[in-house]
Amino acid sequence: MGVAALIRQRLGECSPAERRVARALLASYPAAGLGTVAALAERAEVSAPTVLRFLSRLGFGGYPEFQRALRDELAERETSPLTAYRASERSGAPPEGALSRAAHTLPEAVAGTLAELPQGELDAAVRLFADQQLRVTAAGGRFSGLLAHYLVLHLMQVRGNSRLLPVSPVERTDMLVDVGKRDLVTLFDFRRYEEPTLALAREVTSRGAKVVLFTDRWLSPVAGLAEVVLPGRVDSPSPYDSFVPALALVETVVAGLIDRLGPVAGARLKAMEAAQQAFGR
Incomplete structure (x- = not known):
């Protein structure tokens, strides 16, 4: 699950102050989370400890871990069919045929989505x-x-x-x-x-x-x-x-x-x- 989807999923468990952090992040995602803790706290009109409590609720060990997840997600978001094709070329021929891959990948993707x-x-x-x-x-x-x-x-x-x-x-x-x-x-x-x-x-x-x-x-x-x-x-x-x-x-x-x-x-x-x-x- 992406960070933004995780935020939306846990929104109902948050305190009012933590929800302000969540909304500030979602309103300008992911840019709002790539600055400092102080900048995010100011944007959400809460204290820095409130930001850290919110991230802890999401399961992050701290602000650096949260930002690493955002940066990793940004790289995934920019993936194109050509990028994926070149990556598959570098890794060599798939170990299984298209039918086997589809039989494994698609049902799991649907089940996970639901x-x-x-x-x-x-x-x-x-x-x-x-x-x-x-x-x-x-x-x-x-x-x-x-x-x-x-x-x-x-x-x-x-x-x-x-x-x-x-x-x-x-x-x-x-x-x-x-x-x-x-x-x-x-x-x-x-x-x-x-x-x-x-x-x-x-x-x-x-x-x-x-x-x-x-x-x-x-x-x-x-x-x-x-x-x-x-x-x-x-x-x-x-x-x-x-x-x-x-x-x-x-x-x-x-x-x-x-x-x-x-x-x-x-x-x-x-x-x-x-x-x-x-x-x-």
């Missing part, structure tokens, strides 16, 4: 998606946009009032111009995080919209702005990060949403089936 997901974050995400007064807009990056599209297709089926943010500038602007307090913006952002996604999150939250974030275990910078953060592992049998665990998260949220909506979801599905027959595919 085991590490805080129940409170999942519950909060389901509550937001179940609020049919909220209009859902989803967006992702070059690859994660596929996950955003997949989520929206399910939301259209079970709750309606959901849409995928288009790429075209004119259509995109038209869809965002009226964003406000009755909007739920769902973002997918994974390592080598995309600056336009962060800019979008900043703008919509400044207008009062809520953000649900699907990300990796190191947490996108959007996490500091999000109402709910759903992190997943990205372990893969290839140099590319895997979205299989993130897909499992999407399907878990959809399952929870159907459970919460109950007969409402059933009625929507029935109406969608009737409309499909009436209007054709």
Whole structure:
């Protein structure tokens, strides 16, 4: 688990002063943790001993150990498919084939993702998606946009009032111009995080919209702005990060949403089936 994900997981156990440290770290992550103890304490408006107590609660032996973890995490966050490919070239041919690697890696990544997901974050995400007064807009990056599209297709089926943010500038602007307090913006952002996604999150939250974030275990910078953060592992049998665990998260949220909506979801599905027959595919 990344440091930011660990902070969010332990937030409920913290004292009010320790929570201020946590929020200061998450609001400017990881830069806020790479300065001095005094600087972090000043940012959080607490004492230096409070910062150290908070880090001890997280399991760190002291500030240097915490900063080493942040620096290691920064190196991992910058990993690209090319970097991973070159590393695999240096280490020689894999000891097992792709099928064996996938059979070992992917189930473990999914199981770990679901085991590490805080129940409170999942519950909060389901509550937001179940609020049919909220209009859902989803967006992702070059690859994660596929996950955003997949989520929206399910939301259209079970709750309606959901849409995928288009790429075209004119259509995109038209869809965002009226964003406000009755909007739920769902973002997918994974390592080598995309600056336009962060800019979008900043703008919509400044207008009062809520953000649900699907990300990796190191947490996108959007996490500091999000109402709910759903992190997943990205372990893969290839140099590319895997979205299989993130897909499992999407399907878990959809399952929870159907459970919460109950007969409402059933009625929507029935109406969608009737409309499909009436209007054709």
